[in-house]
Amino acid sequence: MPTDTLPNPGTDPEKTPARGTGELIRLEQVTKRFGSNTVLDHLDFSVDAGKHVTLIGPSGSGKTTILRLLMTLLKPDEGTITVDGQQLFPASDKQVREVRKKIGMVFQQFNLFPNMTVLRNITEAPVTVLGLSKDEAVERAKGLLDLVGLADKCDAHPAQLSGGQQQRVAIARALAMRPQVLLLDEVTSALDPELVAGVLDVLRDIARSTDITMLCVTHEMNFARDISDRVLMFDHGRIIESGTPEKIFSDPELDRTREFLSAVL
Amino acid sequence: MKWDWSAVSGFLPHLWDGLLVTLQILALGSLISFALGLVWALLMRVPSRWVTWPVGVVTEFVRNTPLLVQLFFLFYVLPEWGLTFSALTTGVFAIGLHYSTYTMQVYRAGIEAVPVGQWEAATALNLPLRRTWTAVILPQAVRRVVPALGNYVISMLKDTPMVMAITVLEMLGQARLYSQEHFQFTEPLTVIGVAFIVISYLASLALRALERRLAH
Numbered sequence: 001m002p003t004d005t006l007p008n009p010g011t012d013p014e015k016t017p018a019r020g021t022g023e024l025i026r027l028e029q030v031t032k033r034f035g036s037n038t039v040l041d042h043l044d045f046s047v048d049a050g051k052h053v054t055l056i057g058p059s060g061s062g063k064t065t066i067l068r069l070l071m072t073l074l075k076p077d078e079g080t081i082t083v084d085g086q087q088l089f090p091a092s093d094k095q096v097r098e099v100r101k102k103i104g105m106v107f108q109q110f111n112l113f114p115n116m117t118v119l120r121n122i123t124e125a126p127v128t129v130l131g132l133s134k135d136e137a138v139e140r141a142k143g144l145l146d147l148v149g150l151a152d153k154c155d156a157h158p159a160q161l162s163g164g165q166q167q168r169v170a171i172a173r174a175l176a177m178r179p180q181v182l183l184l185d186e187v188t189s190a191l192d193p194e195l196v197a198g199v200l201d202v203l204r205d206i207a208r209s210t211d212i213t214m215l216c217v218t219h220e221m222n223f224a225r226d227i228s229d230r231v232l233m234f235d236h237g238r239i240i241e242s243g244t245p246e247k248i249f250s251d252p253e254l255d256r257t258r259e260f261l262s263a264v265l
Numbered sequence: 266m267k268w269d270w271s272a273v274s275g276f277l278p279h280l281w282d283g284l285l286v287t288l289q290i291l292a293l294g295s296l297i298s299f300a301l302g303l304v305w306a307l308l309m310r311v312p313s314r315w316v317t318w319p320v321g322v323v324t325e326f327v328r329n330t331p332l333l334v335q336l337f338f339l340f341y342v343l344p345e346w347g348l349t350f351s352a353l354t355t356g357v358f359a360i361g362l363h364y365s366t367y368t369m370q371v372y373r374a375g376i377e378a379v380p381v382g383q384w385e386a387a388t389a390l391n392l393p394l395r396r397t398w399t400a401v402i403l404p405q406a407v408r409r410v411v412p413a414l415g416n417y418v419i420s421m422l423k424d425t426p427m428v429m430a431i432t433v434l435e436m437l438g439q440a441r442l443y444s445q446e447h448f449q450f451t452e453p454l455t456v457i458g459v460a461f462i463v464i465s466y467l468a469s470l471a472l473r474a475l476e477r478r479l480a481h
């Protein structure tokens with residue numbers, strides 16, 4: 001595969017990924033090491049557009065690493081990553097910036113910008129990256145704040161919000177870029193228990209009402225069961241089992257999966 | 266020894282002249298040290314040794330040689346190279362430069378204290394590097410460093426009399442001049458001592474007000 005040009009999705013003989021159908025994300029033989037610790041070991045997997053995939057597995061199995069590779073916060077040591085027919089690795093900086101527009105991420109620790117109001121957090125990137133006018137960006141942001149139930153918090157600063165509210169703003173902020181893929185890394189793990197449901201409800205709503213592709217790392221198994229088309233069980237940087245949520249949660253093939261699920265459920 | 270109020274009132278007009286100079290040095294020196302220190306701190310983050318090495322050497326050198334030496338150097342050596350500035354300009358620049366090598370360390374610590382998650386969120390939103398600095402990182406870093414920068418302003422105030430060495434008459438210079446002319450040392454020196462305390466007190470009040478404003 002050429003590494004210095006963008007493959008043209010229309011003329012690629014092997015696959016023709018049109019938006020909304022077919023394969024959106026593909027990892028081929030992806031290896032990631034930290035020093036001598038091989039975290040992902042020649043991993044292959046792909047996700048079709050519009051699907052919701054949940055990654056489960058014990059701590060240290062490499063789930064976060066996969067999301068961070070897709071968000072270009074990390075670079076793999078080997079292998080190729082393709083998103084919507086465009087190569088994300090290996091790729092030039094310019095290519096990476098182009099592909100990154102298709103991907104949004106919500107973090108465990110929210111990572112809102114504390115020096116900006118809620119509204120500015122959401123409008124900043126649409127204005128500076130997508131070139132929206134300020135009015136367009138504000139309109140979009142208000143719509144999203146409505147969606148996450150925080151329409152009255154436009155002018156608040158993140159420090160004035162609860163963790164659950166901050167995380168809902170972070171979801172709105174990611175969606176404001178209209179990404180094709182939303183990466184969610186344990187987005188409720190840092191929240192007080194009573195705030196978890198509100199955030200998960202928002203995500204359920206988004207999963208139901210949009211065609212966005214979701215890659216989700218979570219320990220909330222009921223949530224995973226509700227929204228997932230497919231569940232991937234990770235162990236030591238490999239996918240050891242995958243299937244529908246019914247299959248994985250009710251009747252897993254492997255003892256390892258069974259053990260893990262009985263430990264977290 | 267007798268306290269002579271007439272010496273105080275005789276000195277006061279000179280005090281105002283000196284005060285004006287001291288405040289000018291302090292204000293302009295602070296601005297230079299804030300701006301230049303930020304420039305150094307940012308240059309030290311450029312991922313190229315061709316930038317960080319010279320900047321590192323120069324700032325290390327300036328930080329570790331006495332301000333007085335730098336004052337003399339700029340005042341007596343620069344004119345030999347054809348660069349002539351007024352004594353006051355030279356003094357302001359020397360103090361600003363000297364203190365910029367301290368403020369750069371303050372900025373560095375402030376920048377490093379911004380959580381890595383902020384950089385990651387900026388990347389995830391695809392913000393350009395320049396925008397990440399100006400809209401996300403620096404506003405948070407600067408807010409953190411205001412108290413430390415303020416402390417350097419107070420230190421700088423106490424170093425302002427050094428410009429006397431290059432003929433600038435700030436408060437101490439005026440006091441010395443007056444003392445030598447009138448053979449009265451106690452009153453002028455006491456007056457400027459009080460003036461220094463009042464200025465640093467006012468400066469610390471202003472600083473605390475600024476910190477409080479930034480906290481919101």
Ligand SMILES: Nc1ncnc2c1ncn2[C@@H]1O[C@H](COP(=O)(O)OP(=O)(O)OP(=O)(O)O)[C@@H](O)[C@H]1O
Binds near residue numbers: 034037
């Ligand atoms: N920046 C890093 N430097 C060194 N090692 C790292 C780094 N990030 C992750 N690792 C290691 O990589 C492995 C996989 O980490 P990863 O965060 O992907 O696991 P995870 O499946 O998300 O686990 P958890 O459920 O605890 O979040 C772990 O052994 C971890 O120690």
Ligand SMILES: [Mg+2]
Binds near residue numbers: 063064065186
């Ligand atoms: Mg993780």
